Amino acid sequence: MTIYALSSGPGVSGIAVIRISGPETRNVISKLTSGDLPKPRVATLKKISKIGNNELIDEGIIIWFPAPQSYTGEDMAEFHVHGSRAVIEAIQKSISKIENCRLAEPGEFTKIAFQNGKINMLKAESISDLISSETEIQRQQAIKIMFGKSSDKFNSLREKLLKILSNVEAKIDFPEDDLPEDIVKKIKKDSEEIKKEIEKILNDQKVGERIREGFKIAILGPTNAGKSSLLNYLSKRDVAIVSEIAGTTRDVIEAHLNLDGYPVIISDTAGIRDSKDEIEKKGIKLALKRAEDADLNIIVIEPKSTDFTRFLNDLANDKALIVVNKSELGVSNVDDQIKQYNPIYLSIKEEKNLDTLIDSIKENLKNKFIKSEDILITRERHRQNLEQCVFHLNNFQGKNSKEDFDKAAEDLRLATRHLGMIVGKVDVEEILGSIFRDFCIGK
Secondary structure, three states: OEEEEEOOOOOOEEEEEEEEEOOOHHHHHHHHOOOOOOOEOOOEEEEEEOOOOOOEEEEEEEEEEOOOOOOOOOOEEEEEEEEOHHHHHHHHHHHHOOOOEEEOOOOHHHHHHHHOOOOOHHHHHHHHHHHHOOOHHHHHHHHHHHOOHHHHHHHHHHHHHHHHHHHHHHHHHOOOOOOOHHHHHHHHHHHHHHHHHHHHHHOOOOHHHHHHHOEEEEEEOOOOOOHHHHHHHHHOOOOOOOOOOOOOOOOOEEEEEEEOOEEEEEEEOOOOOOOOOHHHHHHHHHHHHHHHHOOEEEEEEOOOOHHHHHHHHHHOOOOEEEEEOOHHHOOOOOOHHHHOOOOEEOEOOOOEOHHHHHHHHHHHHHHHHOOOOOOOOOOHHHHHHHHHHHHHHHHHHHHHHOOOHHHHHHHHHHHHHHHHHHHOOOOOHHHHHHHHHHOOOOO
16 A cells, blocks of 8 residues: 655645655656656656646656665655645645555554664654654754664663573573583673663653653742742743732643743642632642652742741752742841742742743753763653563573573563563564574584
8 A cells, every 4th residue: 555645744835745655656656747757866846737637736846765765665755846735635636546545644654664674663753752842852852862872772782681592592492401601600690780781771760751741840839929920921921810819720730831942841739828618728739749740849939928838848858949939029028947948039020030040940950850861761661661671680580590491581581572672673583593693503
């Protein structure tokens, strides 16, 4: 089956790109254009006409990618045409009339590229992340994964496990032959090193997932301290209702922001105070839960917030920034207990010192979560497979020490399989290949 789709963004544009992939690609070009097929990978200007009556649709650039030298590994072409809806619709309608051609499903071009071995699973995911990236740090992470940093690491670990497995498999296949003592020691040493290396990767504070999904920041504090005003300022729009009436915010209000390159999900929460109102009490409970789950809490108080100090003791920790708003009212009466936290004094009303707060937020996230360049895990499925790999390596080491090689080998196979699942590679034949390559069986 041959697939086609608009690969550029929908809507009116100067240029639109329609992509075709599959065995009928050559036929599509021939039926919609006249003359010879374009030279491979050479941009060629051609008139594009409707099938049947030769009515001209548009004039555009055709690029022809014969298999296997294409993104998908199949015959593939790109039509670069004027980006009007009428032109796009006319071309797609003409292609649909050709037998065995259909509209592509979401992500199908990349899926075919993966199935044809042009890219691995990590690169496929990173392409999706790059398309979805909204901030500079998300783009940088997607590019690093796309160009093999993670896949190289996981493939390297997997190759080491396959090497160990080939030794264990050899012992199973030839039980009468004892493995040399140095190989037995190397099996134990290498499996322990691989396990420790994976555990180190897992101990990453989930930085990759945080960058991909957004850092979670909760705005907390007493009623009427300016929490909603701060959310609106950072969002550059009126996300939350601002009122002089205390307790306006009852539920959690979220906004997704690009904070100078940092992807952030910031939440405005209900004002924390002693309340008998059942709805407000539920809102306060939600606020405290959001504070617990957040990567960073911004605690907003005002100079007169003396009755909030007992709540402050519970919330002020290493993931909290203390902010004293309404500094235009004077800060001489700020409680000594609040001063000990070295708060940031600002005025949202007069837009004073807000840059200092934004710099503090960025510095806090950078120091805690973006210290390392070695970001390898970006999705929960990566983490789950690595955790399963460690689990089976632990089992392998226990069984291997008892020389229960049959069961030990199965745990090693499972550990190898989980590493392979990250990059989308699970091939039993590689184990046999490793045995025959590294062991002189006939001697």
